[in-house]
Amino acid sequence: MSDEGNCFMDEMKKKGNVIALLPIGVFLALYLGLGILFEYVMEIPMGFYNVPIVVAFLAAILVACVQNRTISFDRKLELMAKGVGDKNIITMLLIFLTAGSFVGVVGRSSAESVAYCMLSLIPARFSVAVLFVVACFVSVAMGTSVGTITLLTPIAVAVSKASGFDMAFCVASVMGGAMFGDNLSFISDTTIAACNGQGCQMKDKFRENFWIAFPAAVVTLLLILILSFQTEIQGRVVQDYHLVQILPYVLVLIGGIIGINVFVVLLIGIVSGAFIMLLGGHITPVELLTNIGSGVSGMFETCMVAILVAAMCALIREHGGFEALLSGIQRVFKGKKGGLLGMGLLVGAMDIATANNTVAIVMANPIAKEMALEYKITSRKTASILDTFSCIFQGVIPYGAQMLVAISAAKELGFELSAFQIMPKLFYPILLLVSSLIAIFGVKGGNDK
Numbered sequence: 169m170s171d172e173g174n175c176f177m178d179e180m181k182k183k184g185n186v187i188a189l190l191p192i193g194v195f196l197a198l199y200l201g202l203g204i205l206f207e208y209v210m211e212i213p214m215g216f217y218n219v220p221i222v223v224a225f226l227a228a229i230l231v232a233c234v235q236n237r238t239i240s241f242d243r244k245l246e247l248m249a250k251g252v253g254d255k256n257i258i259t260m261l262l263i264f265l266t267a268g269s270f271v272g273v274v275g276r277s278s279a280e281s282v283a284y285c286m287l288s289l290i291p292a293r294f295s296v297a298v299l300f301v302v303a304c305f306v307s308v309a310m311g312t313s314v315g316t317i318t319l320l321t322p323i324a325v326a327v328s329k330a331s332g333f334d335m336a337f338c339v340a341s342v343m344g345g346a347m348f349g350d351n352l353s354f355i356s357d358t359t360i361a362a363c364n365g366q367g368c369q370m371k372d373k374f375r376e377n378f379w380i381a382f383p384a385a386v387v388t389l390l391l392i393l394i395l396s397f398q399t400e401i402q403g404r405v406v407q408d409y410h411l412v413q414i415l416p417y418v419l420v421l422i423g424g425i426i427g428i429n430v431f432v433v434l435l436i437g438i439v440s441g442a443f444i445m446l447l448g449g450h451i452t453p454v455e456l457l458t459n460i461g462s463g464v465s466g467m468f469e470t471c472m473v474a475i476l477v478a479a480m481c482a483l484i485r486e487h488g489g490f491e492a493l494l495s496g497i498q499r500v501f502k503g504k505k506g507g508l509l510g511m512g513l514l515v516g517a518m519d520i521a522t523a524n525n526t527v528a529i530v531m532a533n534p535i536a537k538e539m540a541l542e543y544k545i546t547s548r549k550t551a552s553i554l555d556t557f558s559c560i561f562q563g564v565i566p567y568g569a570q571m572l573v574a575i576s577a578a579k580e581l582g583f584e585l586s587a588f589q590i591m592p593k594l595f596y597p598i599l600l601l602v603s604s605l606i607a608i609f610g611v612k613g614g615n616d617k
Contacts, residue, residue: 188235188489191480192531195228213576221527222469225476232483244483251482252475259364261474264467266434267311267355270420272463273441273456287327293399295327297392300341300596304385307349309417311356313562314569316346321577333399336589339574341392344596346570347563348385350525351555351600352377355420355434357470357526362555365533366540368547371426376552380607384599391595412448416441474530481534494538507543508608511536511550512557520565525558532558556604563597 202219206212233244251257290298299320307316324338350356354370363370416437423433445451451459484490501510514535518528532554540550562568566587578585 185488186492188484188487189493190235191228191232191484192489194231195224195480198224198227213572221524222472222476225473225480229476229480229483232480232487236483236487239486247482247486248479251478254478257364257474257478261471263355263360263364263431263434264357264471264474265464266431266438267357267360268463268465268467269460270355270416270434270437270441270463271310271312271315271466272459272461273416273438273445284323287323292331293396294393295331296333296338296341296396297389299324299327299338300345300389300392303342303345304348307346307356308353309349309414309420311350311353311359313343313346313350313356313559314573316349317342317570317574318577320346321574322581325578325581325583331399333396334593335578335583336585337395337593339578339585340590340593340595343563343570343574343590344388344594345385347559347597347600348381351381351559358529358555358558361474361526361529361533362551365529366537366547366551366554368551372548373551373555376548377556380552380556380603381600384596384603387599388596412444413450415444470526473527477527477530477533481531485534490535490538493535494542497539498542504543504545505608507539507545508549508553509605511539511545511553512604512608514539515554515558516561519558519561524569525562528558528562529554553604553608556600560597560601560604563600564591564594566591 199219199221202224206218212218229248233241236244239247287295287298303316303320306320307313310316320342321339324342325335327333328335328338350358352374353359354374359370359373363373419440420433420437423436428436442456445456446453481490497507497510497514501507511532515528515532518531519525536550536554539545540547562570565571571587571590574590575585575587
């Protein structure tokens with residue numbers, strides 16, 4: 169960029185321009201408005217997820233292109249290309265696709281194996297606690313809360329039928345464990361988006377997150393055990409399992425924790441998973457390739473969202489939108505602790521509007537990065553706050569994919585559950601909020617190094 173262009177950009181940033189934020193408003197109005205219409209007025213199942221999010225972002229980009237007529241359209245294309253071509257965006261896209269390949273190779277039957285193994289070894293009174301712990305492990309290993317809930321909700325229903333535990337209690341425990349893993353997993357969309365958006369190492373973000381998420385998980389487990397001992401047990405679930413299939417997940421988890429490059433870790437998982445699945449006769453070579461393709465395809469929309477958000481945010485930044493938003497945040501939230509809370513509420517508001525924690529993080533990333541510089545907050549803490557608060561809100565909203573998938577899975581098995589039966593028993597997201605506020609306003613939160 170020329171010196172003249174840099175000066176112009178700096179001048180726009182200094183002035184700030186609230187109107188530059190209009191594209192974000194257009195996206196939210198389209199996505200949230202149509203989502204409410206489909207879900208609650210037209211009563212379409214999974215209504216929010218029938219809204220074409222890519223089309224909503226395209227409309228927002230069109231608005232951004234129409235704005236700021238002092239810049240030519242060709243120059244706007246250059247700005248969008250520069251935003252999309254950022255190293256962190258490219259890295260994020262490649263990790264998304266590689267993680268999709270890994271999930272496609274290994275398959276998801278191992279999640280059921282872990283659950284049935286633990287249920288067969290541990291007394292029935294601890295069945296709900298087992299569901300929570302298994303959901304924690306599976307979601308950390310798989311990197312998907314929705315996938316974990318899809319797999320484990322039928323097991324939760326079976327546990328409820330066999331043992332006498334309240335079904336909403338069982339399903340809520342699975343949902344809580346799924347959000348724990350989604351927050352900490354090295355191959356979770358949210359972790360990839362937060363870490364690459366802020367330019368921090370996944371292992372550093374994991375260590376920052378762990379001491380927020382783990383206490384909340386421990387207290388959740390204690391609450392589940394207390395309530396479990398108040399239930400009269402009627403029976404237990406018994407089912408066959410193949411535990412060897414969890415080995416690739418364990419290797420990925422260990423590799424991520426000790427700090428091996430994420431691409432190397434995922435490659436190890438893919439190779440070991442392919443070897444185990446083929447050697448054990450669980451899958452044919454053709455099916456393996458098909459599953460890899462399905463896993464990669466499942467990441468396409470997430471990749472497109474990341475690309476479109478990067479392009480849109482480049483235009484908004486050039487037009488002074490982020491500077492205006494940052495100025496508004498600074499007037500409300502003072503000091504480093506206020507900045508951390510402001511980041512959390514920002515990504516939470518995005519999540520409420522989009523009902524998608526990954527999209528919320530991708531949208532909040534550039535703004536949070538500006539806030540981190542202004543409030544002198546490290547990239548690892550910024551990534552941790554974005555991921556954690558997005559999981560808090562996503563874990564409780566009644567129209568989120570996690571809640572809708574859980575309800576749908578129970579309904580397919582012949583049981584009616586409502587979000588408002590499950591929500592009071594979602595202990596983990598609430599305790600994660602408490603733990604996050606303690607981390608922010610405690611001594612450690614105020615002395616980030």
